[in-house]
Amino acid sequence: MQGSAKSEAEKAAALREAGRLLFAGSADFFHAADKLAILPPMRGHEIAFAGRSNVGKSSLINALTGRNALARTSHTPGRTQQLNFFDIGGGKLVLVDMPGYGYAAVEKAKVAAWTELIHDYLRGRANLARVYVLIDSRHGIKPNDAEVLDGLDKAAVSYQIVLTKADALKKGEIDARLSATAAAIARRPAAYPEIILTSSRTDDGVADLRASIARLLAERGE
Numbered sequence: 001m002q003g004s005a006k007s008e009a010e011k012a013a014a015l016r017e018a019g020r021l022l023f024a025g026s027a028d029f030f031h032a033a034d035k036l037a038i039l040p041p042m043r044g045h046e047i048a049f050a051g052r053s054n055v056g057k058s059s060l061i062n063a064l065t066g067r068n069a070l071a072r073t074s075h076t077p078g079r080t081q082q083l084n085f086f087d088i089g090g091g092k093l094v095l096v097d098m099p100g101y102g103y104a105a106v107e108k109a110k111v112a113a114w115t116e117l118i119h120d121y122l123r124g125r126a127n128l129a130r131v132y133v134l135i136d137s138r139h140g141i142k143p144n145d146a147e148v149l150d151g152l153d154k155a156a157v158s159y160q161i162v163l164t165k166a167d168a169l170k171k172g173e174i175d176a177r178l179s180a181t182a183a184a185i186a187r188r189p190a191a192y193p194e195i196i197l198t199s200s201r202t203d204d205g206v207a208d209l210r211a212s213i214a215r216l217l218a219e220r221g222e
Contacts, residue, residue, distance in 0.1 A: 019210025025089040027065040034082040042127045044092040053100030056164040059200040100109030102144040137163040160192040167199040
């Protein structure tokens with residue numbers, strides 16, 4: 001048992017180091033698309049980040065990559081209105097920042113256009129390895145989050161839940177939120193079971209997210 005535990009600990013440490021190295025290299029914006037026709041050619045593996053407007057997606061991407069302004073942050077929800085593509089590690093990975101969803105003040109026509117773009121992207125991107133769906137840990141999975149998860153399940157696109165803003169919760173609240181989220185995705189066919197708890201303000205969980213991405217690439221043969 002001790003040998004097995006040590007082996008698992010060593011594997012976890014190796015993944016954390018692989019994740020650190022992956023995001024210690026270059027991270028560069030290289031393309032933006034607001035319609036399917038101008039998506040960049042597929043190359044290597046892509047991961048995408050999705051979430052409600054104001055869930056802290058841009059802040060987490062900046063924390064993940066160790067860049068203060070790689071993804072634009074704004075106090076105005078709905079600022080990201082296109083798919084933004086970033087090259088990570090000189091071609092090792094493509095990270096895609098998706099438009100935020102669920103912001104009521106944005107015009108319905110614009111929301112419909114974003115929704116169509118997202119659905120078309122998810123259906124047609126053969127090199128998309130996983131979507132990381134960001135959920136505000138203070139609120140849990142809301143109906144518009146569930147709609148996105150339904151779409152990912154239907155499209156058979158692998159996704160993983162990342163809880164954001166964990167620094168705003170107390171320990172007991174964190175445990176309750178993790179349990180509730182795990183129960184909510186337990187029967188979803190495309191959901192990866194591990195839930196990652198993060199805070200871009202304190203950097204908690206960021207190394208775990210990097211390790212998760214490193215493990216995904218390793219499983220894909222990278």
